[in-house]
Amino acid sequence: MVAVLAVTPVVLFTLLIGLRGVAAMRTTSDFLVASRRVSPLLNSAAVSGEYLSAASFLGVAGLVVKDGVGSMWYPVGFTAGYIAMLVLVAAPMRRSGALTVPDFAEARLASPALRRLAAVVVLVIGGLYLVPQFRTAGLVLSAVSQTPYWVGVVIAGTVVSATLALGGMRAATYVQAFQFFLKLLLFIVPAVWLLAQVNASDREAAMHPLDFTAFTRDTEMTVDVDVTLELVRETTVRAEGGGWTVLPPGELRMSSGGTLVFAEGSAVPDVRGGVTLGGPEWRRPLLDASADGHPLLGTWAVLVATMLGTMGLPHVLMRFHTSPDGRAARRTAAITVGLLSVFYLFPGIYGVLGSVLVPELYLSGATDTVVVALPAQVDDGWPGFLFTTLLTAGAFAAFLATSLGLLLVVSGAIAHDLIPGSLRTLRVTVLVSAAVVVLLALPCVRLDAGVLVTWGFTVAASTFCPLLVLGIWWARLTAAGAVSGVLAGLIASAGSIAMTLFGPPLTGVASILVSQPAPWSVPLAFAVMVLVSLSGRPPAWSRAAMLRLHLDEQHYSAGPRALGQPSHPTGAATRWSTVRRRIRHFVR
Amino acid sequence: MTTPRRGTAIWTHGRQKRVAVMSPQTRLAHSRRRERGRWRPPQLDRHDADRALMLYRRQLRGGAVALGLMLALLVFLPLSFALWPEMDEVRLSGIPVPWLLLAVLPYVVMVVLARWQLRRAERVESRGDR
Numbered sequence: 241m242v243a244v245l246a247v248t249p250v251v252l253f254t255l256l257i258g259l260r261g262v263a264a265m266r267t268t269s270d271f272l273v274a275s276r277r278v279s280p281l282l283n284s285a286a287v288s289g290e291y292l293s294a295a296s297f298l299g300v301a302g303l304v305v306k307d308g309v310g311s312m313w314y315p316v317g318f319t320a321g322y323i324a325m326l327v328l329v330a331a332p333m334r335r336s337g338a339l340t341v342p343d344f345a346e347a348r349l350a351s352p353a354l355r356r357l358a359a360v361v362v363l364v365i366g367g368l369y370l371v372p373q374f375r376t377a378g379l380v381l382s383a384v385s386q387t388p389y390w391v392g393v394v395i396a397g398t399v400v401s402a403t404l405a406l407g408g409m410r411a412a413t414y415v416q417a418f419q420f421f422l423k424l425l426l427f428i429v430p431a432v433w434l435l436a437q438v439n440a441s442d443r444e445a446a447m448h449p450l451d452f453t454a455f456t457r458d459t460e461m462t463v464d465v466d467v468t469l470e471l472v473r474e475t476t477v478r479a480e481g482g483g484w485t486v487l488p489p490g491e492l493r494m495s496s497g498g499t500l501v502f503a504e505g506s507a508v509p510d511v512r513g514g515v516t517l518g519g520p521e522w523r524r525p526l527l528d529a530s531a532d533g534h535p536l537l538g539t540w541a542v543l544v545a546t547m548l549g550t551m552g553l554p555h556v557l558m559r560f561h562t563s564p565d566g567r568a569a570r571r572t573a574a575i576t577v578g579l580l581s582v583f584y585l586f587p588g589i590y591g592v593l594g595s596v597l598v599p600e601l602y603l604s605g606a607t608d609t610v611v612v613a614l615p616a617q618v619d620d621g622w623p624g625f626l627f628t629t630l631l632t633a634g635a636f637a638a639f640l641a642t643s644l645g646l647l648l649v650v651s652g653a654i655a656h657d658l659i660p661g662s663l664r665t666l667r668v669t670v671l672v673s674a675a676v677v678v679l680l681a682l683p684c685v686r687l688d689a690g691v692l693v694t695w696g697f698t699v700a701a702s703t704f705c706p707l708l709v710l711g712i713w714w715a716r717l718t719a720a721g722a723v724s725g726v727l728a729g730l731i732a733s734a735g736s737i738a739m740t741l742f743g744p745p746l747t748g749v750a751s752i753l754v755s756q757p758a759p760w761s762v763p764l765a766f767a768v769m770v771l772v773s774l775s776g777r778p779p780a781w782s783r784a785a786m787l788r789l790h791l792d793e794q795h796y797s798a799g800p801r802a803l804g805q806p807s808h809p810t811g812a813a814t815r816w817s818t819v820r821r822r823i824r825h826f827v828r
Numbered sequence: 829m830t831t832p833r834r835g836t837a838i839w840t841h842g843r844q845k846r847v848a849v850m851s852p853q854t855r856l857a858h859s860r861r862r863e864r865g866r867w868r869p870p871q872l873d874r875h876d877a878d879r880a881l882m883l884y885r886r887q888l889r890g891g892a893v894a895l896g897l898m899l900a901l902l903v904f905l906p907l908s909f910a911l912w913p914e915m916d917e918v919r920l921s922g923i924p925v926p927w928l929l930l931a932v933l934p935y936v937v938m939v940v941l942a943r944w945q946l947r948r949a950e951r952v953e954s955r956g957d958r
Contacts, residue, residue, distance in 0.1 A: 309930070312927075312930050312931055313906070313930070316902070316930070316934045317902075319934070319935065320934075320938060323894070323895070323898045323938055323941055323942060323945070324895065324898070326894075326942055326945055326946065327891040327894050327895050327898075327945055328891065328895070331949070350869075444922075447919075447922045447923055447924070524909070524913070524916065524926075525909045525916075525926040525927060525929070525930045526906055526909055526910060535910065536906055536907065536910045539906045540903075543902050543906075567950065570946060570949060570950070571946060573942075574942040574943065574945070574946040577938050577939055577941075578939050578942065581936075581938060581939050584935060585931065585932065585935065588927070588930075588931045592927075713888060779869070780869075781869035781870055781871070784869075784870045784871055784872045784877065785869075785870045786884075787872060787877060787880035787881055787884055788870050788872055790880050790883045790884040790887060791872070791876055791879060791880040791883065792883070792953045
């Protein structure tokens with residue numbers, strides 16, 4: 241019921257806007273970047289809407305419950321990425337006139353090989369980022385209703401690909417700008433309501449967390465994914481419909497769909513080697529997810545990955561090309577910092593309240609559903625139902641918006657860079673990519689959205705970040721240097737991720753450096769790129785190719801055609817007055 | 829550069845050139861497809877090159893300051909949490925101070941920094957006008 245009420249309006253609205261976009265769309269460029277006529281305010285709302293994925297809407301609060309207060313460093317890194325974008329990338333990238341990162345790679349360095357390599361990297365990042373979106377869609381739908389996990393995944397895939405194939409990016413711009421404000425509303429209003437509803441003792445408990453070692457009330461736990469609990473002492477439990485029984489210490493296996501009630505006062509079972517909910521490590525404002533005793537390194541590793549990775553996220557970079565010129569792209573990045581800052585003030589509230597009100601999610605491992613599970617705990621009447629519905633709608637909007645942009649960029653990489661083709665190829669590619677992601681998401685239910693997304697950031701930080709930063713700010717970069725640097729970064733980061741997934745379990749510093757490779761893989765990629773470039777000779781035009789990116793559009797005399805991109809001064813000029821008026825209060 | 833208006837005839841080299849009627853967006857996309865594979869080395873005339881070099885240097889210098897401030901926050905805030913764990917016990921109206929520092933302070937700093945960097949970067953470009 242909740243699922244239907246929440247998902248239907250979001251889906252209908254998305255499709256409606258998608259269909260309205262069709263009339264205005266004619267060519268591949270229209271489809272990909274809405275023909276570059278989007279104002280900074282609208283565009284930054286769309287950037288934020290696209291960026292605030294399921295990982296932000298649900299994942300951060302879930303990680304707070306699971307790994308502790310230090311998880312609030314994730315959104316700090318997510319936002320800091322836009323500062324880096326604003327300083328280093330936004331305006332020059334837009335001025336390059338390229339449509340995608342692979343386009344940029346070829347335009348700046350004239351290397352078709354680099355173009356194809358960049359397209360492959362886009363596929364890797366897109367996959368790592370899309371899978372958790374689809375997975376979380378399935379998880380949330382199965383948590384708020386009795387839908388099986390795979391139904392939610394398939395619904396998400398169908399809606400996203402249909403919208404994109406019908407409307408393209410022009411539609412996506414409006415969909416995402418709208419969805420940003422929708423998400424903001426659907427996130428803030430329930431948070432304020434929750435704070436007002438929570439009784440004083442729970443609020444006190446949230447601010448003074450204690451080790452979660454004994455149940456403070458009869459606690460019902462429903463398992464969506466198979467889980468094994470380690471009972472440390474004799475535990476009193478009640479199965480559905482049965483009476484109380486006492487279980488001896490030892491392993492307790494629960495299969496998906498099972499429900500168990502733990503009696504008040506009985507000991508909390510151990511889950512895994514992680515941080516104890518509410519314990520001293522949990523309370524610290526640093527990230528020590530696997531309780532390895534290196535919280536500072538863990539925190540910095542996440543910050544490096546998220547901050548530098550944002551700069552290299554292909555779907556976000558592409559958004560900057562919908563700005564009319566470099567100045568507007570820069571303003572878009574700056575406004576985005578403000579919009580994200582407002583949103584990210586709130587996930588911590590959900591996380592801290594969730595640690596007190598729904599600690600059973602910590603046991604069942606479904607911490608990503610903490611946001612939607614909270615209202616029912618606070619109020620079991622219609623207000624609780626209403627806010628569960630609103631939050632589910634917001635969460636679904638979150639993965640719809642992000643998946644739209646990501647699918648677009650993935651199919652763009654295939655149809656535009658790997659196999660150049662027409663509009664129809666692009667549409668077919670969208671459908672095929674969505675189907676593949678759905679299939680990949682089905683077995684991934686156990687992996688946290690926040691962790692998977694951070695891997696996407698890590699790959700982006702180790703490949704596109706050095707390529708863009710050096711491409712824009714260093715004239716001596718050569719094509720050979722760029723190719724070897726991107727390859728080194730890709731192999732290092734993707735290899736580490738593969739080792740975390742399939743390799744033997746590690747402990748200590750090694751565990752952090754393998755599961756969070758950004759602190760070494762990013763410098764490695766930079767170093768390889770610089771060293772290989774220095775050992776070769778850049779072509780004679782390389783200085784002009786770099787300087788061109790820093791020249792503001794109003795002052796062109798040779799014209800930006802130099803890189804194969806026609807300029808469109810009319811668009812910039814007519815839009816400018818409105819743009820200026822709208823964001824004057826922010827800038828002045 | 830002149831952009832032909834919709835349906836306007838343009839005279840070049842003394843004879844009339846036919847221009848297809850299409851929206852600027854469509855023309856843009858079409859020309860892109862034609863130009864694919866015809867990559868030419870980028871060229872800047874002297875005046876543009878001088879201006880671009882001036883902008884590049886100033887943006888690099890200012891940008892380094894903004895980025896340095898950002899990095900300082902991300903390095904020293906976790907470091908101070910690690911070095912002074914006793915701060916965890918300090919509370920402001922019931923909320924542990926480090927939680928507040930983590931959940932609010934970085935965003936305030938980043939918004940101010942974004943605003944400052946944007947104004948600086950735009951000033952560099954508009955001052956270069958004259």
